[in-house]
Amino acid sequence: MDDLKIAKLSFIGALFTLVVISLGAWVRLTDAGLGCPDWPGCYGLLTTPDTADELAKAKENYPDTDIDVGKAWREMLHRYMAGxxxxxxxxxxxxxxxxxxxNYTLPVLLSVLIVIQAIMGMLTVTMLVKPTIVTTHLFFGMLTATLLFINAINYSGISVSPKRIPFFAxxxxxxxxLFLIAQILLGGWTSTNYASLACTDFPKCLDQWYPKEIVFDGAFDLIGLPDVNYEGGVLxxxxxVAIHYSHRITALILTVIYILAVYTVLKLKEHIILKKLMGVSTIFxxxxxxxxxxNVVYSLPLNIAVWHTMNAAILMAFISSAFYYCLISFYKIK
Structure with a gap:
C-alpha cells in the first residue's frame, strides 16, 4: 500500500463525508433529528418500526411520541451512513x-474525531437537538471532510514551494x-435555531438595513434550557432576527477579506498549489x-438549503488546505 493509494482513499473519504453531511442537513431541515427518540436504536428496536407488530412495540416503548416512519428512516439512514x-x-x-x-498524526486524529462525532450524534438525540450540540456536530462533520482532504494532499506527494510565503499573504x-470558521458556526446556529427565514428579503432585513425587531438578548445562549425539545425552535x-442578521454581516466581512486574500495570492509568482486552492475555492x-x-428569496427550498450546507463544507476544505499550506510555507513545518 503506497502513499498515493492512501491519498486516493482519503479523497474518496472526503467525498463520502460530504454525502453524510448532506444527509444530516436533509434530516435537520425536514425536522427528522428526533425521528428516532433513542440512540443507537429506534423506538427501542434495532431498526425502524415498519411492521404492525414493530409499530405497536414502538408505541408501547414511547406512548407519548407520534411515530413518523418516514422521519425514522431518514434518521436511521444518516446513522448507517455515518457508521x-x-x-x-x-x-x-x-x-x-x-x-x-x-507522520500519521493526522490519520489518528481523524479516528479520534470519528469517535467524538459518534458521541455528538448520541447527544443530539438525548439532548433533544439542542442547538449547541447540533451545530458542533455539523462543524465536526465538516472538519472530518476537511482533514480527509488535507490528508489526501499530504499523501499525494505534493511539495510546498521552497520560497517562504509573504507575511501579508x-x-x-x-x-x-478564521472568519470562514465563524461564518460556518453562525450558519449552523442559524439553521439549528430555525432563524433562516427570520429575514425574508434581501439585501435588507424586514425592509430595513438594521431591523428594529432585532434582539440580541438570548440569541447566543450556548447553555440553553434543560429538558427542552428544541425541534422547531424555541427562541x-x-x-x-439577531442570529440571521449576524450571519449576513459576517458574510459581508468574510467576502471583503476573501477578495483581498485571493487577489494577493494570485499575484504571487510561486506557490502554485496555493494559487490553485484559492482559485478553485473562488467558484465555491x-x-x-x-x-x-x-435560501432567503425562495423561502428555504430543501434542495438549495442542503446544497448550501454541503458547499460550505467544500469551501471549508479548500480554505483550510490553503491555510495549512501557508503555515507549512511560512514556518517551515516540514
Missing amino acids: ILGLYVFFITFISVKYSKK LVLISATW AYGAK FILQIILGIS
Missing part, C-alpha cells in the same frame, strides 16, 4: 500507520480562515453567496 464512514476512516488510519513512513489567508422572533465561494441569497 460506514467511521469504519472507513478507521481503515485509513490503520493503513496509514501500518504501511506508510509518513499569511495574515490574509489566516483572517479568511423569540427578535433573537432569531461565489456559489455559496448565490445559494445563501436563494
Whole structure:
C-alpha cells in the first residue's frame, strides 16, 4: 500500500463525508433529528418500526411520541451512513500507520474525531437537538471532510514551494480562515435555531438595513434550557432576527477579506498549489453567496438549503488546505 493509494482513499473519504453531511442537513431541515427518540436504536428496536407488530412495540416503548416512519428512516439512514464512514476512516488510519513512513498524526486524529462525532450524534438525540450540540456536530462533520482532504494532499506527494510565503499573504489567508470558521458556526446556529427565514428579503432585513425587531438578548445562549425539545425552535422572533442578521454581516466581512486574500495570492509568482486552492475555492465561494441569497428569496427550498450546507463544507476544505499550506510555507513545518 503506497502513499498515493492512501491519498486516493482519503479523497474518496472526503467525498463520502460530504454525502453524510448532506444527509444530516436533509434530516435537520425536514425536522427528522428526533425521528428516532433513542440512540443507537429506534423506538427501542434495532431498526425502524415498519411492521404492525414493530409499530405497536414502538408505541408501547414511547406512548407519548407520534411515530413518523418516514422521519425514522431518514434518521436511521444518516446513522448507517455515518457508521460506514467511521469504519472507513478507521481503515485509513490503520493503513496509514501500518504501511506508510509518513507522520500519521493526522490519520489518528481523524479516528479520534470519528469517535467524538459518534458521541455528538448520541447527544443530539438525548439532548433533544439542542442547538449547541447540533451545530458542533455539523462543524465536526465538516472538519472530518476537511482533514480527509488535507490528508489526501499530504499523501499525494505534493511539495510546498521552497520560497517562504509573504507575511501579508499569511495574515490574509489566516483572517479568511478564521472568519470562514465563524461564518460556518453562525450558519449552523442559524439553521439549528430555525432563524433562516427570520429575514425574508434581501439585501435588507424586514425592509430595513438594521431591523428594529432585532434582539440580541438570548440569541447566543450556548447553555440553553434543560429538558427542552428544541425541534422547531424555541427562541423569540427578535433573537432569531439577531442570529440571521449576524450571519449576513459576517458574510459581508468574510467576502471583503476573501477578495483581498485571493487577489494577493494570485499575484504571487510561486506557490502554485496555493494559487490553485484559492482559485478553485473562488467558484465555491461565489456559489455559496448565490445559494445563501436563494435560501432567503425562495423561502428555504430543501434542495438549495442542503446544497448550501454541503458547499460550505467544500469551501471549508479548500480554505483550510490553503491555510495549512501557508503555515507549512511560512514556518517551515516540514
